[in-house]
Structures are given as structure tokens and as C-alpha cells.
Amino acid sequence: MNPSFRPAPAISSLIWMTPAQCQVIEAAGTTAYRLASGPGGWVERLGDDVIISYKQDTARDEMAAGLASWCAKAGWQPVRVFHRHMPIKNADRISPVLHSGDATLPLTTVVTEAGIRYGLDIGASYSHGLFLDQRLNRAKLHSLKPKRVLNTFAYTCSFSVVAALAGAETVSVDLSRKSLDRGRENFKLNRIDESRHSFIADDTMELLAQQAARGERFDAIVLDPPTFSRSKTGRRWQVEDHFEDLLDAALAVAAPKCSILLSTNCTKLDPTALERRARWCAKGKRRSADYVKLGTPVDFPPGHGSSTLWMMLR
Template sequence: MPLSRSSESELGWVAPEQIADFAATGTTLHRLFSGPGGWVERQGRDLLISWNSPETLRSLLAEIEIRRRELPLPIDRVFLRKRWERETSPKLLLLSGNPTLPMATTAKENGLSFRIRFDTGESTGFFLDQRANRSFLRARRPTRLLNLFAYTCSFGVAAASAGAQTWNVDLSPRTLEWGKENYRLNALDPRDHWFLARDARDALPYLLRRKLRFDAFVIDPPTFAHGRGGKDFSLPRDLGSLIEGLLPLCEPNALLLLSTNYQPWRSADLFREAVRACSRAGVNVEPLPPLPRPVDLPEGTGPATLWLRIKP
């Protein structure tokens, strides 16, 4: 399998100039390689390989060794996410490096720090394919953000670093604690922000009763998740009512990010759901122009995302 960069497909290794650009913006969280067999991410001083098949792994590892010698990257360890055994082996495997190094580390995106953990399952706590959206949100300097399905609160940190008050909602108290740690890593006091461990659908009436209003929203849900008391979440079924539920919480001209990894859906599907939900409520919605694709994410990778403006 060819592992070198192909200009037509943009698969291959990220160029050394691009790595220098990441360094210049204080970013150590980015992809290094994308190919048909999987991809390699730099997560601080470690590499995380997400690979589809054991057969082609050996040639990738040989290529990584060559690149590590060529590129001035300080890399301590290489971890593997076996995508061919996802059901049976959700843990990351340490392929090389010192096994006594801490499994919790810190890595950076645009100067912001995030706690990365290699021992909590197949996710390390950070989705680097949302970099452009976090950056856009931060540049907009919102006053109040409602971050639904917050996970480790990376969107909350991005908005709070630009002065926003932030509300992070997630079913998992454990990931919200992780989120608070991310705030502290950036000298943001979590006591000045809100972390609600509850179902995103239940958070909306709760916030409405408290007469809160927001000028920015993030909805980045899983495709499907088990909820409390058998209340499952299904993106194709529930996204529309979730959007409808947040409309009474909107300041005029509020920004809304919709994002999904649900494979059949593209941004047009997200827009359709938003238009339906808004028209049921008699509210206008306008799509914002798509953000430029990051240099380390080839066409067709990453979630489908869409920024919208909710009109009064």
C-alpha cells in the first residue's frame, strides 16, 4: 500500500511546512498521516494510530520510524487503536515507548491546553477534527455559550478563553470533571462556569425556567446513545426536537453549530432538520458559509458540520 502523499487525494503525510505552521500557532494536536488503512494523530508528545487492518500495520510502523527521524517531532510513545477489533478491544495499545510514563498528558490546540488520557478506552478526550469549529467559536467571542453533549468541554474552554460564560451539558459526570480540569489547565476557574450532568433534552426546560438566554450553541451529539431510565438518544430521530427546544433560549441572531458523525448525513441534512424545526416554531434560520477544510483533514473525513444563525 502506498503511504506517501498523493496530491490528487491529499492522502499521505502532512508536509513539514504545515507542521511548522502548527508549531507557530501553539498546536500539538493534529493529524500526521491519512490513508486508506487509517490515520495517525499527534497528540502532544505521543502518536495515536487508528488503523483498520493488521496486515498493513507493519509497513505503516516502518514509515513512522523514517518520519520520526526526518521530522523534528518530540515523540515519546506510539499508541494503537485497533479499528478491526472495536467491539472486543476498546482499549488503546502501547506499541512503543516507555510504559512507565503517565497515561494522562497535556497537549495544545491554538495555545489552549487539554488533558489527554490514553487509559480510558478508545477516546483520549479530544476530537481534533473540531479544531476549525472551536477556532471559529472563539473568534466570535460569544457572551454565553450552551454546549450540549459537551464531553470534555473543549468547546466550552474555547469560548471561555474568549471571555464567554459557558454552560456544559453531558450525561456523564466523569467527562464533565475532565472538562473542569481542562478549564483549570487554561487558568479558567470552573466555578465561574456551569457543568450540568443531565440529559441534553432535560437541560433545555431547566435553563428556560431559570430565564437564561444564550448567543451561541453547540450541538455535537452521538449518533445513538443509551440514556438514563431507558431514554435513548437517536440523532436522526431527536435532532429536530432538540433544535426546536433550544429556540426559546436564543438571543436575537444567536449562532448554532450542528455537528454529526452519522455517516449518511452531510451538512445539507443538518440544514434540513434545522429549517424544519425552526419553521415549526416560526423562526428564521440562515446557514453561514462553510469553514475552510483544515490542511490535515482530507476531503470526506471528519464530521459533517454546519454553522447557522437563528434570526428573530
């Protein structure tokens, strides 16, 4: 965490950003960030809107009261506030419910991060389309200025967008054609010519094998797999069981000095565990690497956000 920032005092179990901290984030051209985090959920500001994501009704009520207090101090009121219940199983998630504000407004909106535009769908049951905890990693990828990027499990292609704006050719792969179509819309929002960019609806492991067979190479690769999923053929994927298989396949298409982002929401794989497994894979492929831990943005307290690690091949 940036030492110049200090978390605001917790309201019960919640840690809130201060209005001054939020002003610093917004001054950097970012309008989507966490307002509060706690064991029972979190509060996100998405442009003019707010979503309260909660696990229990008591947590929802606590966050709603905290939001009212925060807004009074900040002198800001959201246009709309949504409540989203977070069940144990992702498959049981439902769309956010409008709690206050104009019900006639569209559920799609546009936010910015470092001045880059992203389209969000607030009505989506799983995610609105931008993982806010990856902000530092998107900035890192942009700063690397890679020439050719492979973005696996690309979802709505936010990493591809920042890479393209840095001048890279990109390949985005995801099983969901709908997600990739949303990624194309993000390219259009930022006026990126798609002629040097590919969007492939396919299984990542199968695509990696195909790319390796063709001798394709990339100087930056994003590996942010789901914790659990099934391929289009029904094959089961569990990240703690198959992480090494994924990284081995990625190393087969990694150019010399490739930068590989390793990221997961699996609680069994913290950054230390990621590095241990990455070192094992690198040794097996006779590759050497340095490992860089960026952590999470200031609006994500310890214990919140994905575990991430940059594997910088030498």
C-alpha cells in the same frame, strides 16, 4: 481546505501531512493534529506521543511503516507510539497499546491548540479527550466572543474552555460526570475561574426543557450529539431520528442572533442534510438564519472528520 496547503503524496491509500505543513500548524501554538488519514485508520500526533488508530492489522502495519518514513524526513521521533484497534462497535473498543517507548511514563499528557491547554488520557478506550477535527469550530466560537454559551454533550468541555477564555459564561452538560470532571481539569489548566461556569451531569433533552421553562437564553449553543446513546432512564437516542427534536429544543433557548454549531459523525447527515433539517426547524419556529460551512482542518482530508454547520440566527 486552505489553498496554500497541498496534501503530501499518498503512501498507498494514506494521505500524509508534509513536515512543512505540520510546522505551520505548530507555529500557531498547536501540538495535537492528524499526521495521516486513510480508509483503514489514522495517525495522530499528541505532543510528544503518537497514536495509530487502525481497523485492520494490514492498515496498522502500513501506517507504522509510513510513520517511520515520515519521522526520518521530519527529523523527529515520538517519545511513545501507541496502537489502537478500532472495532465496528464503539462498545468493543479497548485502550491503546504501547508499541514503543517508556512504559513507566503516565498515560495522561497535556497538549495545546492555539496556545490553549487540554489534558488528554491516552489510556482511554473511546477517545483521548480532544476531537481534533473540531479545531476550526473552536476557533470560530472563540472569535464570536459570545456572552453566554450552552455546550451540550460537552464531553471534556473543550468548547466551554475556548468560550470562557473569550469572556463567556458557560453551561456544560453531559451525562458523564467523569467527563465533566475532566472538563473542570481543562479549566484549571488554563487558569479559568469556575465561578461563572456550570457543569451539569444530566440528559441534554431534559436540561433543555428545564432551561426553556425558566426562560434561560444563550447567544451560542453547541450541538454535537453522539450518533447513538441511551439516556439515564434507558431512552434510546439515534441522531438521524432525533436531530430535529434536539434542534427544536435548542431554538427554544436561543437568544436573538444566537450562533448554533450543528455537528455529527453520522454518515447519513452531511452538511447539506444538516442545513436542510435546520431550515425546516427554523421555519417551524419562525426563525431565520444564515448557514456557514467551515469544513475541516487541513490535516483532515475530504471524507474525514465530522459534518459541521454553523446556524447563525438573525
